[in-house]
Amino acid sequence: MSKFLTISVLTATAASGIRLAAPFLLASLGETMGQRSGVLNLGVEGVMLLGAFGSYYTVLQTGDLWLAAIVGVAIGAIMGLITAVVSVTLKAEQGISGIGVFLFGLGMSDLLYQKLVGTPRPVAQLPAVNIPFLADIPGFGKMLFRQSLLVYLAILLVPALAFVLNRTTYGTKIKAVGENPAAADSLGVSVNRIRYSTVVLGNALAGLAGATLAMELGIFQQNLTQGAGFIAVALVYFGAWRPWGVLAGSLLYGLVAAIVLQWKTLGIIPLSASDLAATAPALITIVALVVVARRFRQPAALAKAYERGA
């Protein structure tokens, strides 16, 4: 354990945890928007996969990382529009339609990868960007200020979304639609318009989450996200539908995963316990979810389609 408790190893582990948390955070923030307006989207995983492939393929063809990020966002937004049509306009059962979106994203991303790329082909990775002066702070500098721009963006979106939800008229409308859409409707708020906007924006963030993952790795492979989209949905519950709570959940998951990896590398976890240790991030998050989520109530209209006069 003494090998772990050194400044260099601790900061490297924390930096790894933040890196691992970023895709979860982006996807969870997007899902938070949708759920606060009453729309449950279980298709996050599929949207992330499509965003990941789209951005990867863009880098492969153009080498332009920023264009790739935009493509990831655009794919997410398009999938969001489709999700909104199904969930809001057609009023489908949201859980079932979300699974459909997931399966579509899983299969389509794999199909496109096989047809357009074929075999693993590495592309340029997102470079780490050192924040002047701050990156040179011993310990904290490497941990916080030597990350890629998309990691910074993910973290900055937390206060931004908290501000939107808590300090703007738009945020008030989102929460009103998620709690009591009939009352919001009677006050002149367009329930469908609000829900369309949150689902499209939320899925755009899910697409960006996939793009972040693919560009951090510089590669795409079938089922690249490995269930990250579903974990992101769970983290929304963990975070009690609040951006700061979602940040805490994402960091917890990422840091536990990073600590487990570091302990394996240092030999603190014996090889015989490696497989068991790999489940630690999920187990700890589930325990925390149970403890935390019981203290908060979900949006009253979550997963309920709204029909005027019904």
Next chain:
Amino acid sequence: MNRKLLRTTSLVALVAVAALIGAACSNKKTPTTATSGATTGAATTPAEPFKVAIVAPSAPNDLAFTQSMVDAVNRLKDQYNLDIAVSDSLFVVEDAAAAIRDYASKGYDLVIAHGSQFGGSVQEIAADFPDVSFAWGTAGDTFRLPNVFAYQAASDQGGYVMGQMAAALSQSGVIGMVGPIEVGDAKLYVDGFKNGAVAEKSTVDVRVNYTGSFSDVALASEAAKSFVDAGADVMTGSAQMVVGAVGVAKENNVAWFGTQSNQTSLAPEVVVASQVYHWEVVLSQIIDAIKAGTLGGQTYNIDLANGGEVIEFNADYALSDEVKAIGDAAVQGIKDGTIDTGASA
């Protein structure tokens, strides 16, 4: 029919179609096209094609486990007049089991369940189709069923060879190994590599990280970064998720040794050599046995001596003659039995 019912019916249909498209895209059954037959032999070409199906957990061109089998079957295509079908990307065991049963019910001569996680499915399904031959691996257990073959790779042998070269190459004395789960040929490879490295240089610090997943590229990448942070200047790894780790090796100019398939194309700058599986060595024996009337009950191995494992060097990597000679000597030593890798499954 009222509007609500009509809408609900339409939605169910829409979701079902989306799900079916996704599932169909994900679980592909791909009749493969011919590739040039690399194997020469005296076998005659029968009039009726010999039908072989491969059920595999990842993509057919993953530069790792699945590709090693798909390539091998295609190498035998002309020699045995094979009719080949591939169901790839079946990382969900239940989906793979459905594919295995489907091929068996369609009368395939040989159904290959390529993955140690498919053993339970093979054991169950093979008993229902006594006239169909099954092969599965990497494993050594045929479940005492007369229609099940097992195949395994002595991956520790190539691992040992490359471990010796890795220790000779390393300047820092730290070597990192990324594994999936401590089982099968991955465990053998890791153990063999580690033993080879220590045999070459007893002071070398070999670190092993089993991520717990055969396919989580992000975890493999982070494990590799932790090795780089620890000072590793040589790394290796097993299974299809290592593409993430190879990227880290390339980014940090760390030498990389591959296994299962030739991984040079992933990072020509840093890949030193790869242990490549040639499953056709055992597949030809299995097909010959089936044609002779034996549908199973035997276990086959690939290793350096029978040519089922080959160390392929990256011609573009500036490997010193001295280090290459260490590798060549290790290959010879394992072939003639003077070197024991010390690894066991």
